[in-house]
Amino acid sequence: MTVPLGAFIAVSAVLFFLGAAGVLVRRNAVVILMCVELMLNASNLALVAFSRRAGQLGAGNPLDQRGSVFVVFVFVIAAAEVAVGLAIILAAYRNRPTVNVDELHQMKG
Amino acid sequence: MIANAWLIPGLPLAAFLMNVSFGRRWLGRWTGTIATAAVGVSAIIAIGIFFEVRAGALRTVVPLYNFMTVGDFHIDVAALIDPLSTAMLLVVTIVSFFIHVYAIGYMAHDRGFWRFFSWFPLFVFAMLILVMADNYLVMFVGWEGVGLCSYLLIGFWFERPEPAGAAKKAFVMNRIGDWGFMVGMITTFLVFGSMNFVDVFDRVARNPPAQGVLSLICLAFFLGATGKSAQLPLYSWLPDAMEGPTPVSALIHAATMVTAGVYLVARSTPLFDAAGPVLAGVAGVGALTAIFAATIALVQFDIKRVMAYSTVSQLGYMFLALGVGAPIAAMFHLITHAFFKALLFLGSGSVIHGVGDVQDMRRMGGLRSKMPLTYWTMVIAGGALAALPPLAGFWSKDEILGSAFKNGYPILWVVGVFTGGLTAFYITRAIWLTFHGVPRDRHLFDHAHESPRVMTVPLLVLAAGSILVGFIGFPPDNGFIHSFIRPAVETGTGSAAVEAGTNWLEFLTFAAISTAVGILGILLGLSMYSRGRPDPAAVSRAAGPYYDVLVNKYYVDELYDRRFVDVAKAFAGAAWAFDIHIIDGLVNRLGWAIKLSGGGLRRAQTGIVGNYALSIVGGLLLILIVYGGYATGWLHR
Numbered sequence: 001m002t003v004p005l006g007a008f009i010a011v012s013a014v015l016f017f018l019g020a021a022g023v024l025v026r027r028n029a030v031v032i033l034m035c036v037e038l039m040l041n042a043s044n045l046a047l048v049a050f051s052r053r054a055g056q057l058g059a060g061n062p063l064d065q066r067g068s069v070f071v072v073f074v075f076v077i078a079a080a081e082v083a084v085g086l087a088i089i090l091a092a093y094r095n096r097p098t099v100n101v102d103e104l105h106q107m108k109g
Numbered sequence: 110m111i112a113n114a115w116l117i118p119g120l121p122l123a124a125f126l127m128n129v130s131f132g133r134r135w136l137g138r139w140t141g142t143i144a145t146a147a148v149g150v151s152a153i154i155a156i157g158i159f160f161e162v163r164a165g166a167l168r169t170v171v172p173l174y175n176f177m178t179v180g181d182f183h184i185d186v187a188a189l190i191d192p193l194s195t196a197m198l199l200v201v202t203i204v205s206f207f208i209h210v211y212a213i214g215y216m217a218h219d220r221g222f223w224r225f226f227s228w229f230p231l232f233v234f235a236m237l238i239l240v241m242a243d244n245y246l247v248m249f250v251g252w253e254g255v256g257l258c259s260y261l262l263i264g265f266w267f268e269r270p271e272p273a274g275a276a277k278k279a280f281v282m283n284r285i286g287d288w289g290f291m292v293g294m295i296t297t298f299l300v301f302g303s304m305n306f307v308d309v310f311d312r313v314a315r316n317p318p319a320q321g322v323l324s325l326i327c328l329a330f331f332l333g334a335t336g337k338s339a340q341l342p343l344y345s346w347l348p349d350a351m352e353g354p355t356p357v358s359a360l361i362h363a364a365t366m367v368t369a370g371v372y373l374v375a376r377s378t379p380l381f382d383a384a385g386p387v388l389a390g391v392a393g394v395g396a397l398t399a400i401f402a403a404t405i406a407l408v409q410f411d412i413k414r415v416m417a418y419s420t421v422s423q424l425g426y427m428f429l430a431l432g433v434g435a436p437i438a439a440m441f442h443l444i445t446h447a448f449f450k451a452l453l454f455l456g457s458g459s460v461i462h463g464v465g466d467v468q469d470m471r472r473m474g475g476l477r478s479k480m481p482l483t484y485w486t487m488v489i490a491g492g493a494l495a496a497l498p499p500l501a502g503f504w505s506k507d508e509i510l511g512s513a514f515k516n517g518y519p520i521l522w523v524v525g526v527f528t529g530g531l532t533a534f535y536i537t538r539a540i541w542l543t544f545h546g547v548p549r550d551r552h553l554f555d556h557a558h559e560s561p562r563v564m565t566v567p568l569l570v571l572a573a574g575s576i577l578v579g580f581i582g583f584p585p586d587n588g589f590i591h592s593f594i595r596p597a598v599e600t601g602t603g604s605a606a607v608e609a610g611t612n613w614l615e616f617l618t619f620a621a622i623s624t625a626v627g628i629l630g631i632l633l634g635l636s637m638y639s640r641g642r643p644d645p646a647a648v649s650r651a652a653g654p655y656y657d658v659l660v661n662k663y664y665v666d667e668l669y670d671r672r673f674v675d676v677a678k679a680f681a682g683a684a685w686a687f688d689i690h691i692i693d694g695l696v697n698r699l700g701w702a703i704k705l706s707g708g709g710l711r712r713a714q715t716g717i718v719g720n721y722a723l724s725i726v727g728g729l730l731l732i733l734i735v736y737g738g739y740a741t742g743w744l745h746r
Contacts, residue, residue, distance in 0.1 A: 023722050032718070101718040108716030 008049035015042035029089045029099040033082060040078045044071045110157035114171045114188045117154050117198060118237035120147040121230035128230070132223030140226035141216070145209040148233055152202035155195070162195045167596050168307070170243055182302070189243030189306060193597035196440060196590075197240040197372055200447045204364045205233045207567040211455050212356035214563035215462055225265060225354065232258035236365050240372065245294045245304040248373070252290060252337065255366045256283045262361060263353040275349040282346040286336015290373075293329030300326065310379040317383050327384040330377055331391055338370030338424045341398045345665055347421055351413040355458030358413060363420050363454050364447040371427045371443050375436045378598045382434070392432020392513070396521045396528075399425030401663070403531040407538070408649070408659045411468045412457045415539045419494065420450055422528065426509050429521060435512035436598045441582050441590050442505035448578050449493035449502055452571035453536075456487035459560040459568065460543055464553050470539065475548040479557040482565045484544045486572040491540050493575040495533035495627050498620065501579035508585060511619045526623050530630040537634030545639065584611045 015038060022035030051067025092104055124147035128140040136143065172187040188194075209229065216225050235254025242248035264276030294304060300318050301309045317323065334340070339347035350362050361367070374381060374391065381388050399422045406418035423446050430439035461468055463480050477484045493500035496507065506529065514522040548554035559565070582588040637645050649656045658664070738744035 020726050024719065024726060029718075032722075104718070105716035108714065 005049055005053050009046060012042045012046040012049070015039075015045065018042075027100045027102055029092070029101050029104075030086075032101065033085045033089070036085075037078060037082065040074055044074050047071050047074070110154065110161050111166060111169050111171060111190050113154060114158060114190055114241065115173050117151045117158075117202065118234045118241065120151050121233040121237070123147060125227055125231040125234060128223060129227040132227055137223060140223045141209075141213040144226040144230040145206065145213065147230055148202060148206045148209050151233070151237070152199075152206045155198040155202045158190060159195050159199055162190065162192055163593065167191060170307075176247070184244060184246050184304065186247055187243045188241040190241070191597045192594045193372075193376060193440065194240050196444065196594060198237065200444050201233065201236050201240060201365050204447050204451050204571075205236075205360060207570055208356050208360045208364070208451060208455065211359075211458070211564050211567040212354075214561050215356055215458055216354060219354075221265065225262075228258055228261045228265075229356075229360070232262065232361060232366070236369070239369055243306055245297060245306070245309075248376075249287075249290060249294060252333075252369065252373075253287065255361070255369060256280065256287065256337070259283070259350070259361050259366055262357040263350045265353055265357065269352075272352040275346075275352040279346040279350050282343050283336050286333045286343055286370075289329045289332025289336065291333075293326050293333060296322070296326045296329060306376065313379050313383050320385065323380065323384040324387050327377070327381050327387040328390075330373060330380070331387065331394075334370030334373050334428075335394065336370070337373075338367050338428070339421050340370070340394055340424060340428060341401060344398060344402065344421050345662075345669065348414050348417040348662075351411070351417050355413065355454060355461060358417070359451045359454035359458065362417065363450040367420060367424055368427070368443045368447065371424065371431065371439055374428070374431045375440055375598060378431075378436050381431070388432050388434065389518075390432070392429050392518060392521055395425045395428025395430075395432055396513075396524045397425070398422065399429060400524050400528045400531070401425075403528045403535065404659055405662050406535040407531060408656065410470050410542075412460065412470050412473075412539060412543060413454070413468055415470075415535060416450070416453050416457055419453070419532065419535065422532065423450065423494075426506060426525065426528075429513060429525060430509040433509075433513045433516045433518050433521065435509065435516070437591050437594050438505065438508040438512050440594055440598075442502075442509055444581070444590070445493065445501035445505040445575075445578050448571055448574035449490040449500070452486060452490040452568060452575055453494065455564070455568055455571065456483050456490060459483040459564055462560050462564070464557045467550075467553060470542040472550040472553055473543045473548075474546045474550075475544070475554060476557055477544040479554070480559040482559060482568060486565075486568040487540055487544070489572045490575050491536040493579075494536050495631060496529055496623060497627060498624060499576075499579065501575050501577070503620075503624070504579035504582040504585065504588075507616075507620050507623055508582060510623055511585075511616065514619065515615075526626050529623050530626040533627040533630030534634045537631045538638055541634065541638040584613075585616045587611045 019035045019038035019040075019042060022038065023032050026032050026035065047070050048065075048068055051065045051070075054067055055065050089099055093099055096103075098104070121144070124144045127143060128136060132140040169190045170187050171190060172185050174186055176184040176186045178184075212225065212229065216222050219225065232255060235251050235258055237251070239248055239251025239255060242251060260276045260280040263279050264272050266272045267276070297309060298304050300322055301312050303309055303312070313323075332343075336343045347362055347367065351358055353362075381391070402418045402421035402425065406415050406422065409415045409418060423442070427439045427442050427446070430436070430442060459480065460473070460476060460483060463483070464473065464476070467473070489500065493502035496503045510522055510525045510529075513519075513525055580588075581590045636642050637648070661667075735744065
């Protein structure tokens, strides 16, 4: 049984907009970071699906999934982003004990 | 000696550099000695060069360095040593030396002593560059240099508003003349492809350009000469320049700088000879200036102003000589005038020094007994100015008038002779008011004293010069000066070549007429001021409006103020307004607009992370919609 490409895309889109909604509505900085991870992984899912599809359509080896390399890059960037993001949150928390992003608006121009 | 010609301007330059660098802190009173010694050595070298030139070195070019080379066009900083420049070198260095000596005494109590003796040798340096240059461009460097020094020295007491204003006036009026010089210089280059005197005159002789072009060049140079030599219409800065210290008036505004215009025209004799009609204009302007300034000098009460107008008038005589084709007579009068007019100024300075900085002759009188040396030297100089034989001025002025008549300008001769009478009258009046009669200011008289020896010795030397220098032109038309300078100004076409031999009958006739008019002027002056017949006050009352016109100097300053200065000021005001409102306005508006937009955009940066996230998502959605729209054909390109 093969799952059609549309199903992957649908799941990916749902995950992405769930994440986006989370980023927009949540106040807790840690939760926002988690939602960003969700969005990244939604795009990962879409990338993997497209990669596999491209391998099937192409004339060459069906196991050729070079597009999946992007996913590895996204993992790396996600890890880095989390590291930096958590460090910022920690620093902000030490400065004033809150992780509520609505209260952290000293950077107002 | 000629090979060392560059030492002549080099030494005053060295003195200037030394005095201006170390004068204030360390040298102090030594600055005067240094400057005087430098100019003195220059004078000795100039005398050495003179003997070599007289021995036959008629034209030597002494290069110093290459100023610029553009393609085939070379400008060298080089000295042209010929009889004309040698004569000027002698006058400039010798007269400068004695005025330097005098100035040590005159400026002794001035706080700016070191400053004075920095600018003074700098002026001598610039004047020597002007005189020695072998091309118009280097001459122009000296020309501007003397203008700058004139500005600095007129405004020497710049704390007071009058000297500062007079300096500005002199500078601006000279700039108008300098513009003419530049036009002449550039046109010369365009027409002849060279600015070198020798090359240009060669080309004029072999292949003269169109009359119109030559006339333009000569008119432009003559405009330059009127500015520097205070001729109509650019003369009015010179009387105001008397705000400077008296040695400055003697050196710059009587003996040397103001003769630069005469020297320029004499140097360019081949050009002017070829240009024909311009020369008649030069003669006319000269004669008009001579009588114009002499009439003003009749009624002035400031002793230095009388001398200043007298200088303008005598310079007019020199241009008259140049215009009637007698450059040798012009140079002759330049030399004699340098001696007797410098002496008149130094004598006036001695009086001013002796009575404590008073210049108004109405407060003087009877000073003869107090300062006999000054009195007698002034009388000699006055006699030379009034052209009494056998004093210096007699020989040179008589030659000018004789040339004017013989070369076909009888009207200008009449003007010249009449001006001679006026000259004799005003100098008699000035000397009488100062030295004779009863003291009109008792306090002034009681405190008057003869000047120290450092000032009177130069007076005596210049007085000897005022008596003897005329004999370089003896016998008339065929003296030493004539055979000396003739090779330098001889062009073959000009009338300078024609003069040869002395026609004694002719000479005595002209001399008798002009001397008679001069003596008449003196007698009238004596009778008016010593016996009151007619009484000067009554004469001025009777002359009424004419007297007022003279006292107010023909209202020329007012006319210039109204016609030119006010217009220039209005234009400057408009330019200022344009600068402030349009140029600065544009820049300011631009900055203001950027500031405003920045202030508006500042509100977008709320500092709340949610807002940023929302705008990112909104942007993403927008991109998706647009992309999707195109992809589905819902939007069209």
